[in-house]
Amino acid sequence: MSTQPITPVSKSVNRRFFLKSGALAGGGLLLGLHVYGKNLNGLELDDASVFEPNAYIRIDAVGKVTIMAPNPEVGQGVKTSLPMLVAEELDVAWDTVNIEQAPLDINKYKRQLAGGSGSTPTSWESFRKAGATARQMLIAAAAAKWSVAPGDCYTENGFVVHRSSGKRIAYGEVASVAATMQPPTDVVLKDPKDYKIIGKRIKNVDNLNIVTGKAKYGLDTRREGMLFAVVARPPAFGQKLVSFDDAGALKIPGVKKVVRVENKVAVLAETTWAAKKGRDALVLQWEAEGKLESTPDHQAEFSANILKTTEKPVRADGNVEDSFKLADHVLEAVFEAPFLPHAPLEPMNFFAHVTADKAELFGPNQAPERALNELSRVLELPKEKITLGLSDRMGGGFGRRLMADTPLEAALISKAAALPVLVVYTREDDMQAGHYRPAGMYRYRAAIGKDGNLDAWHLTVSSINQPNGSRENSFPAGAVPNFRIDSINLESKITIGPWRAPNHNFLAFTEESFLDEIAYDLKKDPIAFRMELLDRSSSNSYGKRIYDPERYRAVIKKVAEMSNWSEQGKNGRYKGFGAHFSFSTYAAQVAEISVSNGKIKVHKVWCAIDCGRVINPLGAEQQIEGGIIDGLGHALYGELTFDKGTAQQKNFNTYKLIRIQDAPDIETAFINTEQFPQGLGEPGLPPIGAAVSNAIFAATGRRMRKQPFAMQPLI
Amino acid sequence: MAKYSLSVNGKKFDVDVLPDTPLLWVLRDSIGLTGTKFGCGVAQCGACTVHLNGTAVRACTLPVSAVGTKEVTTIEGLSADGSNPVQQAWIEEDVAQCGYCQAGQIMTTVSLLRKNPNPSDEEIHAALGGHICRCGTYTRIKKAVKLAARKGGKI
Structure with a gap:
């Protein structure tokens, strides 16, 4: 953290600023976020040359512009894309801007969370307003200095320009005056056609630090007097510690x-x-x-559960029972999901220094506010006595770092040892002490009516520690008159957690594979069949519908064109299709594969995506590529099994992750980019499992009903 | 404990550590060079890759006692300013997502291109197949390797 000083002003101005800012932000962005005369660490300062209009921007007298990146950066690119929003409206040249990771500050920032692909939609308005507010104050400052009307001034790449005279002044030169200006009661945001930064291909702000080894991750934390801690945790879920002997350890x-x-x-x-x-x-x-617990125990219980019907279905439209009775014929398929560890490449870790009356925590966490709440509760310290810093970068998260267990564990160890400590998980610790993607089983039944239409759809899902293992509003919900989902929880001692695109990550494979089966049964082209269902949903939605059928159809149409869908089986290559709506984004994918000697090779994946406006196309494409490769790798290889409570795969020699030789070429197209922007950390992942499984069917006639695919015989 | 004199990035470092300590932890915890990353500890992910007399090795399974007088180069020693053509290619192709594995990927690529300035796809796969990028940046890694090869220069 920089400790740049900022301008002190009178208390009355402080107060006015506080109130007005709160009002204009309309929802908390600037609310109570800043007190003049204090820097970001809360220290009193007396330098009058720095303009810090809100928690996102700092401009010093030499014109150096620093934009804070409050959201945790786990590789999803928000440390680059969100400051772009501020810079756009502040009107500064992107390559002159300095970006800093902000620590957790629940008073200054609204949502410091890397989850639910939510950073982009929740920051879109507020981050731009932060930039526009500062720009207008800088204009006001320059106008006052020149004694001209603010309306006769505009900004250009870090300068205020007086339109009539052509006079120019750098932001830095009016920073101290701007700091005394009243914030505007209303800010005008740019017309998208005037964007100079949003929509441009901007590279990762930490690229140079990453390629030179200077980027700091949690494991790189070093503090005076700090010790490293490696922890013995129960080797199996469901075990407790009876006793221990540390004589041997203390001799090392x-x-x-x-x-x-x-x-x-x-x-x-x-x-x-x-x-x-x-x-x-x-x-x-x-x-x-x-x-x-062992994996076969879970499978036996799932198998029994999926034959049950619940009293309270998750969703029930029409009457599936009647439809099945009257059906021309019924299709059924059961899909099995294994546990998956998150396996971020940077193993779990956290720094803690806890003393009697305060605590300092530092490290990689996707949901620091949740961690702070937990720390406050467990340490019995008020939140004001706890600082929680975020490492500059985090070596992946995929949901694992949403959990507060690691910072909490570090804090308790530091407290017990009365020492500053960096808790380090070995890879084996990371695999064993996980909060996994839950294992589950999904039974689908479809009734084909006498008229040859899909008349009923019934999913019964049972998964580990999840009362609802489905996404009940997921397509084809809304397109089928009789639609029902039952979900039956299987309680377990094995801890689960959100894993990139929770539920969607496996559900999409099951839904879209089953739809493919139905299409083949009806002798319809799989894409034409989806389009037909979306037409039904559009003209007469059955029950609640959270997706827009037209936007859904548009991505499907686009990917069919991109992939030359109708060309099937040429040169031994086969195509499969999958689409999914998640986190307000529409994604459709076609995978082209070949199967040789029982081995699957994915050559190419086309993806059409509608996430609305794309803030950074370079980063957005990267998220889609990463999501596809992540989803593909886990569909091909990912499986964690348990024997008597112990994870059987302990490191990357037994838990296989996708490697470079398996990565397909990927072509991505964004459509409908005038719409409200959504986040892309997750939506690119779900469809790929289905696209590949359906391609495997096209190539071999075999249906993949469980993952991982690569472990199953194909010939 | 045992004393070792190591040559790392052209400088001498005297350390007093357990003889079986992997070079990775000597670099990170004793010398303070944290650019070399810990990912698996069993030579499966490549995040810890450094050069030993110019050849890419896994520092997580190389005991410090086996280093001897060989010259160790870490990501910090590849160039002072990120000017190595491989580092530049990584920036140009905007490879990194979380970035954690990339130091290792770059070290292996440098070693590869010094021996084989124009590798085929198969040769790239063979060299980098020992690395894991959990974010799935593989398509861009391939592009960056090819870009660095195409541009040439002193790698």
């Missing part, structure tokens, strides 16, 4: 301390290696509490 040179925290034992040492050796030298006695 470099090991300084061993502390027990709840059901865990932490070894603190001068180096990570000594801490790990110390942890491995602990003699630990564990005891099972009740039955330890």
Whole structure:
């Protein structure tokens, strides 16, 4: 964090600024976010040369513009794309701007969260307003200095220009005057046709730091007096610690301390290696509490559950029972989802320094406000006594870092040891102590009416620790007159959590594979069949519908054109289609594959996407490419199984992730880009499993009913 | 504990560590060069890749006792300012998402291109197949390797 000073002004001005800003932000962006005379760390300052109109912008006297990036950066690109919004409206040249990761500050910022693909839609308005507010104050300052009307001034790349005289002044030169200006009661945002930054292909702001090894991740945190901690956690879900002997651990040179925290034992040492050796030298006695679960146990329970009907279905339109009775014929398919670990490449870690009356936490977390709440509760410290800094970058998250367990664990270890500590998970720890994508089973039944139409759709899902394992408004909901979803929870000691596009990540594969089966049964082209269903949804929606059938149709039409869909089987290559609506974004994909000696090769993937306006096309394409490769890799290879509560895959030698030779070429097209912008961290992922499974069917006649595909015989 | 004198990025470092300590942790925890990353600890992901006398090796499974007088180069030592053509290609193609694996990917690519200035797709796959990018930046990595090869220059 920089500690640039800012302008002090009188208390009365402070107060007015506070109120007015709050009003103009209309929803909290600027509300209570800033007190003149304090910098971002809350320190009193006396330099009068810096303009810091809100929590996003700092302009110093030499004109250096710093834009804060408050949202956690896990690789989804918000550290680049969101400051673009501020810079656009502030009207500064992008390559002159400095970007800084902000720490958690619940008073200054509204939603410091990397989840639900939500940063873009929730920041779109407020971040632009922050830039526009500052720009108008700079105009007012220059106008006052020149004694001209503000209306006769405009801005241009970091300068205020007086239209009549052509006089120009740099932002830095009026920064101190701007700091005394009243914020505007209303700000005018740019017409999109005037955008100079939004919509441009802007590179990752940390590229240079990344390629030179200077970028700092959580594991790179170093503090005076800090020790590294490696932790012994229960080797199986459902075990508790009975006793431990740390004599061997304490003999390892470099090991300084061993502390027990709840059901865990932490070894603190001068180096990570000594801490790990110390942890491995602990003699630990564990005891099972009740039955330890294995994957076949879950599968047996799922299999029984999916035959049940619940009293309270998640969704019920029409009457599926009657429809099945009257059906010409019925189709059925059961799909199985394995557990998946998130496996971010930077293993879980967090720094904590907890003393009697305060706590400093620092590291990679996707939901720092949630972590702060948990820390406050567990440490019994008021939130004001806890600082939570975010590492400049995070080595992936995929949902794992939404959980507060790691910062909390670090805090408790630091408190127990009375030392500053960086808790480091080994890869094996990371795999074992996960909050996994839940395993589940999905039974689909479809009734084909006497008229040859899809008349009923019934999904019964059972998954781990999820009362609702579905997304009940997902297509084809709205397109089928009789539609029902039952969901049956299977309680488990295995912890689950949101995994990139929760539920969607597997549901899309099941829905779109089953629709493909129905299309083939009806002897219809799979894409034409979807279009027909969307027509039905459009003309006569059955029950609640959260997607727009026209936008859905548009991405399907686009991807069919891009991929030359009707050309099937040429040169031994086969195409499969999948589409999905998630996080307010429409994604349609076609995968082209070949199968040789039982091995699947995905050559190319086309993706048409409607996420509304694209803020940074370079970053947006990257998210789609990453989502497709992530989804493809897990559909081909991802599977975590349990034996007596212990994850059987412990590292990348047994848990296979996709590698470079399996990555297909990807072509992405964005359409409908005048619409409100949505986030892209997740929506690119869900359709690919179905696109590939349907291509496998086209190539081999075999239906993939479970993932991972690559582990199943194809010939 | 044992004392070692290491040559890293052209500088001498004297460390006193457990002899079985992997070079990775000596670099990161004792010398303070954190650009080399920990991903798996079992030579499966490539995040820890450094050069030993110019050849790409996995620092997470190389005990410090085996380094001897060999010259270690880490991502920080590749260039002072990111000017190596491979680093430049990585920027030009905007490869990184989270960025965590990229130092390792770059170190292997440099080693590859020094031996084979114009690798085929298969040769790129063979060299970088030992790396994992959890974000899935592989298509851009391939482009960047090819761009660096095409542009040439002193890698």
